[in-house]
Amino acid sequence: MTQNLVIDSVRAETDRIRTLTLRTADGSALPPHSAGAHLKFDLGALGIRSYSLIDWPGDPCPAPVWRIAVQCEEAGQGGSMHMHGLRPGDVLRAEAPANDFPLGDHDGPALLLAGGIGITPLISMATALNAAGRAFALHYTARSRDGMGFAAALTQAFGDHVTFHYDDETPLDLATLFAGIDPATHLYVCGPKGMIEAARAAANAAGLPDAQIHFELFTTPQPQEGDTAFEIEIASTGQVFTVPPGRSIIEVLEDGGLDLIYDCQRGDCGICQTEVLEGTPDHRDVVLSDAEKSEGKLMQICVSRAKSAKLILDL
Structure with missing residues (x-):
């Protein structure tokens, strides 16, 4: 289901990050969502863009507005620059909230690790954990203080639960972070691919299973x-x-009339996972383990490509 959303307000968090609040165009109530949920926006010729919903302590429930944050990527494909050009009163078309990154109902503590704009879904998780009285710690890393959004608000909302790391001052040391970690801990990581892979390796080395x-x-x-x-x-x-450079397997197969099941198109949700019958994949996802990638029997067709001239897929 899709609906029209009106931009209610725009706020600059840093030179590159803006927070947008959204309300329904017809004044109807916003549907509920859980921590980690996102909205998918149809930007027309620029394609589909997903942004996490941000919930802060004290937000009314149901919320009168939704809140997202967009980091401008001048070297990107134009979606973030378009979002930064929007003003109050502009209308966006969006699907109902979906969640590929849910906060689990587990007994152990939660360790939240954010890189850059990856902080947005983890704000909602920290809010939910704090409200439930569950044990958690939030570690937030950015290249510099100037590039870190929400720092003051996070400190006010969560106090000692939050630790900030700056690449140019006090960079995050994953080995130290995971030293002596409670084996019941669940780790939630959101950020760039390199950080996710490094955090996953460090967590495995500390004894946390996938x-x-x-x-x-x-x-x-x-x-x-x-x-x-x-x-x-x-x-x-x-x-x-034939899949040319610059196009994904999903894009080519859909153009060819195939009906495929997928969601994130970033290589992290696992929904498009497909069995490889012949050929060698070039894995570019963060879903599969190193062992699964070496075996070469599965791939995420939204981002991965081929090292061989041809792949035969079980589709």
Whole structure:
């Protein structure tokens, strides 16, 4: 279900981050959502963009407005720059809230780890954990103080639960962070791919199993230098498609008339996971373990490509 949302207010958090509040165009009540949920916006020719909903302590329930934050990426594909150009009264088309990054109902403490604009879903998680009286710690890392949004508000809302790390002053030390960690801890990580992979490796080394590590990637996939075209064969029909550089397998197969199931298109939700019958995938996701990637039998077709000339997929 999609609906029109009107921008109620715009606020600058940093030079690159703006918070937008949204209300329904017809004045109807906003549907409920859980911590970690996001909205998908249809930006027309710019495509679909997803932004996490931000809940703070003290927000009324149900909320009269929704809140998102957008970091401007001048080298991106134009979506964030478009969002930064919006003003109060402008209308956006969005789907109902969805959640690929839910906060689990577990007994152990929660460790929240945010990189840059990846802080947004973790604010909602901290709010939910704080309200429930559950044990948690939030570690937030950014390149510098000037680039860190929400710092004052986080300190006011969560006090000693929050620790800030700055790459140019006091960078995050993952080995120290995970030293002596409670084995019942559940880790929630949101940020760029490199940080997620490093945090996952450090958490595994500290004894946390993958089942207790949850993540969401806050990076739009970008073409890599050296990408070349490859073929995809559909096992059920024998159809063959060519995937050129700069386009995803999903985009090419959908253009060819295939009906596919997927969501994030960033390589972190696992919904598009597909079995590989022949060929060698070039894995670019954060879903599969190193062992699964080495085996080469599964891939996320939203972001991964091929090292071989052709892949045969179980579709």
